Amino acid sequence: AQSVTQPDIHITVSEGASLELRCNYSYGATPYLFWYVQSPGQGLQLLLKYFSGDTLVQGIKGFEAEFKRSQSSFNLRKPSVHWSDAAEYFCAVGVYSGGGADGLTFGKGTHLIIQP
Amino acid sequence: DAGITQSPRYKITETGRQVTLMCHQTWSHSYMFWYRQDLGHGLRLIYYSAAADITDKGEVPDGYVVSRSKTENFPLTLESATRSQTSVYFCASSLGGGSGNTIYFGEGSWLTVV
Numbered sequence: 001a002q003s004v005t006q007p008d009i010h011i012t013v014s015e016g017a018s019l020e021l022r023c024n025y026s027y028g029a030t031p032y033l034f035w036y037v038q039s040p041g042q043g044l045q046l047l048l049k050y051f052s053g054d055t056l057v058q059g060i061k062g063f064e065a066e067f068k069r070s071q072s073s074f075n076l077r078k079p080s081v082h083w084s085d086a087a088e089y090f091c092a093v094g095v096y097s098g099g100g101a102d103g104l105t106f107g108k109g110t111h112l113i114i115q116p
Numbered sequence: 117d118a119g120i121t122q123s124p125r126y127k128i129t130e131t132g133r134q135v136t137l138m139c140h141q142t143w144s145h146s147y148m149f150w151y152r153q154d155l156g157h158g159l160r161l162i163y164y165s166a167a168a169d170i171t172d173k174g175e176v177p178d179g180y181v182v183s184r185s186k187t188e189n190f191p192l193t194l195e196s197a198t199r200s201q202t203s204v205y206f207c208a209s210s211l212g213g214g215s216g217n218t219i220y221f222g223e224g225s226w227l228t229v230v
Contacts (some may be wrong), residue, residue, distance in 0.1 A: 035203075042224075043221040043222050046218055092159075106159040
């Protein structure tokens with residue numbers, strides 16, 4: 001079965017500093033990978049996704065992520081964070097099952113705190 | 117662009133009562149999903165549906181029942197609520213099957229079982 005690990009439960013970053021959130025996955029085939037963001041009291045919003053092709057994926061709000069097959073990783077990055085980026089971030093892997101969708105398997109999330 | 121609407125957004129119920137969480141989507145997406153979100157567990161799939169009248173179990177289906185008589189609705193029922201079912205529940209949908217399709221989430225239903 002597939003799994004996703006987000007090693008950092010909390011990360012604190014100063015406003016204007018760069019950000020990298022780590023995500024490692026376990027899956028036998030080429031995965032479909034996603035990053036979602038959840039603001040307090042809200043649902044999940046898709047930041048970006050990787051299906052195939054270029055391993056560097058651009059998303060919304062200035063985020064990008066790089067798929068590294070050799071490391072089974074899909075880390076999320078942003079060159080300069082803003083206070084509004086404070087939120088919970090979830091990495092997810094999508095799989096097929098018998099031609100249908102099993103939905104997504106999520107990591108446990110990383111809580112991002114922005115210091116002024 | 118209504119998207120996915122969940123109701124109620126907040127609910128407190130007693131142990132043993134039946135509770136139904138509603139989910140309605142306006143995109144005519146084929147696939148719909150129910151997840152629960154708990155501290156320390158992230159999001160876990162409860163049930164999903166590939167089309168009207170087709171449903172299947174996810175990772176944590178015990179204690180829940182779903183139905184999908186219409187494409188746009190996917191209600192989740194807790195037949196006899198337990199305290200362990202206190203959680204935030206998210207309904208989601210995607211255009212087609214396979215994980216190549218983006219899954220879109222509703223805003224969540226906060227359920228407390230006392």
